[in-house]
Amino acid sequence: MSPSADQGYPVGPVGSSTTVVVVGAGPSGLMLACNLVRFGIQLVILDDRPDKTSTGKADGMQPKTIETFKQLRLADPLLKHGARVYDISFWESTADEGLRRTGRKTHYPEHLVGASDPYILLAHQGIVEEVMIHDMESRGVFVTRNSRFTSCSVNGDKNLDIVYDNTLTNASHTIRADYLVGCDGVRSKVREFLPDADLEGEITNAAWGVLDGVVDTDFPDLWSKVALRSHSVGSILWIPREKGMTRLYVELSSTDGERIDKTKTTPEHVMQQAREAMHPFKLEWKKVEWFGTYVVGQRVAKHFMDRNARIFIAGDAAHCHSALAAQGANTGMHDSFNLAWKLNLVIRGLGKPSLLHTYEEERRKIAYDLIQFDVEHCKAFSEGETALVKNFDDNIRFISGIGAEYSPGVLTRSCSSVSGLLPGMLQLPARVTRYIDANPVDIQLDIPLLGQFKIYIFVPDVCSSKNALGHLCQLLKTSLTRITLLANWSYEEHARRHSLSDDFHQFQRYTAVSEAFTFALITQSSRSxxxxxxxxxxxxxSRWSLYIDNCQIPSCTTKWFGELGTERIGVAIVRPDGYIGGINKWEFAQADIEWKCFEDYFSFMVC
Incomplete structure (x- = not known):
């Protein structure tokens, strides 16, 4: 039976206390709030703006982010309205030669990336925000607007007193909460309340102007992504946008010398700069929807959380960089995606408080990977096609989000060498047939995100593996029973927050065994x-997560494990955020010994 709208942790209007306060209703804050609301966690989300973003700002969703929205069942409106970019072309002019195309590449080649959605999806930030806001509101939760966070202090009960001002009435309000998360941008006020969390890194004087609008041009690659280098003007990046618009990033200064002259930070100057770079092609604007400028900087906060794991920062509050590779909103939303499931487990008493410390360990690593890439990317952009193509080829998996990988740690344990997937990697996309209804499905999308761990059991031949399969299932049941009992009690007391759209997905199909784990079988045996x-x-x-591995070559089994053979079982633990927590394969007779490694994996759970 689906939970009713008034079940779960209370998540209604702002009161004097809550569990989590999220500051900032941009992409990072909304991704966190949206997931926590679904999990049934009590929260308040504050934003000092009167409404969502109306135009411009972050615009590009990478393949991994598209996949995440599909996993959340929120991708359809974005796919309907966004523009898709599959290729990139390179143009250049020199003192001796006019502007010409020097090359063209597939943006996300299958052999380098292997994404199920091998394109960038372009839609302005407000469209992305609206999708998540609508999902939250369908579950009875609303952004608290015109509310500016001002301070945070620890009270006598060791909880947080969070103060914010209503910008319309100037009235001050206090909320008592267990956790505070700052998703409030590069000038984060929340970050000020984290000890020793200043941003470290470089701020340059390199500046870019950004224009969103409808252009009138005879340039032939208008609907491709274009990296253009003009010998006289500098670099320009063209990106197709929703509603037939185009975004132009126009280089205003490429040196670390004097700060850019303010007369150059106007739409008129940026347009003229672009016209000069595009000569002899015509370039005029029928409409300009949004204009902005930014100065390039690459910085990361020293800490993403306090020592007591009560205050956190995510997104631009934790790291900042250039906008040229469309990484900011993507990385920020995945900061929040990482933090949300960990908060859910700890708040429910299923995860030990130490679990939250893995947030900083994992996401600061990704932030530093991003900064290192961004420095080289900006440099390559100024050097021209050869350097830029090499930079893309060397970093394309990371740019796509598919290659954002975690180091070995508490949540990414290596048990043995498996060719294919390793702990800390994302699930590799694969097409399989769902046994119960013969539907072809994407294995990384089919099981809904319910805050659960997914345990995939690979048995190439079911008929010859019945005894080994039965023994493994008994080991699973015995070692995970305690966690299951605690989780079942928790979700019975505080149900996930329900929306009418959930009725189409029948989530109880995936919680029939446990509220903490979904079990899946993948076999190459036929249905007959x-x-x-x-x-x-x-x-x-678990009949809705039984799959026949017969849809593609290479098969899912081969992608994940390499050669498995008929005398082995493969097991993969997939975390609630889609990352591989542990993976192993073993001979039938070794199950008792090999499973011990996986049993120890869940030491961060309360059991």
Missing amino acids: EFEISQLPDMLQK
Whole structure:
């Protein structure tokens, strides 16, 4: 039975206390709030603006971010309205030669990236915000607007007293909360309340002007992404946008010398600079929807959280860089995606408080990877096509988000060498057939995100593996029973927050065994070779996550494990955010020994 709208942790209007306060209703803050609301966690989200972003700002969603929105079942309006960019062309002029195309490349080649959505999806920030706001509001939660965060202090009960001002009435309000998360941008006020969390890195005087509008041009590559280098003017980046618009990033200064002259930071100057760079092609604007400027800087906060794991920062509050590779909103939303499931487990008493410390460990690593890439990317942009092409080829998996990987740690444990996937990597996309209804599905999308761990069991031949499969399922049941009992009690007491759209997905199909784990079987046996009733009870109850690995070459089994063979079982633990927590394969007779490594994996859980 689906939970009713008034079940779960209370998440209604602002009161005197809550569990989590999120400051900032941009992409990072909304991604965090949207997930926490779904999990059923009490929260208040504050934003000092009267409404969502109306135009401009962040615009590009990378393949991994598209996949994340698909996993959240929120991608359809974005895919409907956004522009898709599959290729990039390179143009250049020199003192001796006029502007000409020097090359063209597929943006996300299959052999380098392997993304299920190999394109950039372009839509302005407000469209992305609106999708998440609508999902929250359908679950009875609203952004508290015109509310400026001012301070935070620890009270006598060791909770946080969070103060904010209503910008319309100037009235001051205090909320008592267990956690505070600052998603309030590069000038974050929340960051000031984190000890020793200043931004470290470089701020240059290199500046870019940004224009969103409808252009009138005879330039032939208008609907491709274009990296252009003019010998007289500098660099320009063209990007197609929603509603038939184009975004132009126009280089205003490429040196670290004097600060850019303010007379150059006007739409008129940027337009003229672009016209000169595009000569002999015509370039005029029928409409300008948004204009902005930014100065290039690459900085990362010393800390993303306090020592007590009560105050956190995410997105631009934690790291900043150039906008040229469309990484800011993508990385920020995945900061929040990482933090949300960990907060859910700890707040519910299922995860130990130490679990929250993995947020900083994992996301600061990604932030530094991003800064290192961004420095080289900006440099390559100024050097021309050869350097830029090499930079893309060397970093294309990271740019796509697919290659944003975590180092070995508490949540990414290596048990043995498996060719294919490693702990800290994202699930590799693969097409399989769902046993129960013969539907072809994407394995990384089919099981809904419910804050659960997914345990995938790979058995190439079910018929010859029945005893080994039964033994493994018994090991799973025995070692995970305590966590399951605690999780089942928690979600019974405080249900996930319900929306009418959830009725179309029947989430109870994936919680029949446990509220903490979804179990899945992947086999290369055909549907005619076995019945569900012949499987262990755990897998019979998991009938909606039984898959036949027969849809593509290479198969899912090969992608994830390499050669598995008919005498081995493969097991992968996938975290609630889609990252591989542990993966291993072993001979049937080794199950008792090999499973011990996986059993130890869940030491961060309360059991």
